[in-house]
Amino acid sequence: MLLRLPTTLPEAQECLTDGAIPVGGATLVWAAWQRDGFPEQAVSLREVPEANVLGAGELGAAVLLHRIDERVPEVLRRAASGIGTGAVRRTATVGGNVVGSTLRCLLPAALVLDARARVLAAEGPFETDLSELLAKKPLLLSLRWNDPLVSGYRKVTEAPGGPPPLVVATAVHATEEGGQVLRVAVRDGYEFLSESVPCGTGTGTDPDPGTDSDAVLDALWATSIGALPEEAREVVREQVVSVLERAAER
Structure with missing residues (x-):
């Protein structure tokens, strides 16, 4: 197998045109290739600058999971820190987890950030939404988002050998109209749910936050x-x- 290491987008585009298969961090594909046979060509984006961005509302597909830090929102940072072991996180990449994995541990975080995907096809780079990214699986270059006001993440502990643990990701975003919207994404087994509901004006003057939470939850329970x-x-x-x-404390 020939592993190609382009250093620019045009070089990476040429690799795709030649039929090279994206390798990511190889933590997922290697075992399958050993079982089913290796492709003639593979391509890694680890030398492409656009795939290594980190911070300022963007995270590159070639970034190793252990490098994800305070430069990204809490929900994304905590999701990355809970994937596999330290050895896995030093090898696995963002793109491999989001596109190449069935678990997609980073996906709930990306969903509540309302992230967009910058991808590369044989025709060139373009931006798309996460649903098209997962359906068509073009080569991911980076995820882009607008930072939320706050975010949160919880991964429930499960017994080894069982189904994937429950993951709940949350984020509150400011709207252009001056209000706020709550985004919630859940991984339940291998299924992913993502919903959003209004959650306040952002004025911080609500005299009864508990009642406001109850109303937001009622709206959320009316969704999937x-x-x-x-x-x-x-x-x-x-x-x-x-x-x-x-x-409300902000």
């Missing part, structure tokens, strides 16, 4: 999130109340 099992809904409730309280 409300169909979750009771145990999962309780985790969602705790995370929503926490992130709303933190948003």
Whole structure:
């Protein structure tokens, strides 16, 4: 197998035109290639600057998980820190996790950030939404987002060998109209749910934050999130109340 290491987008584009297969951090594809056979060519973006950005509302696909730090929102940082072991995080990449993994541990965080994907096709780079990224799986260059006011993340501990643990990601964003919107994303098994509901004016003058939280939760339960099992809904409730309280303190 020939591993190609382009240093520019045009070089990476040429690799795709030649049929090279994206390798990411190789933590997921290597075992499959050993079982099913190696491709003639693979391509890694680890030398491409556009795939190594970190901070200022953008995270490159070639960034190793252990490098994700305070330059990104809390929800994304905590999601990355809980993936696998330290050895895995020093090898696995953002792109490999979001696009190449069935677990997609970073996806709930990306969903509540309302992230967009910058991708590279044989025709050149372009921006798309996460649903198209996952459906068509073009080569991911980076994720881009507008920073939330606050965000949160919880990964429930599960017994080894069982289904993927429940993940709940939350974020509160300011709207152009001066209000706020709550975004919630849940990984339940191998299924992903993502919903958003209004959650306040952002004035911090609500005399009864508890009532406001109850109203936001009522709106959230009317979405697909409300169909979750009771145990999962309780985790969602705790995370929503926490992130709303933190948003009200800003």
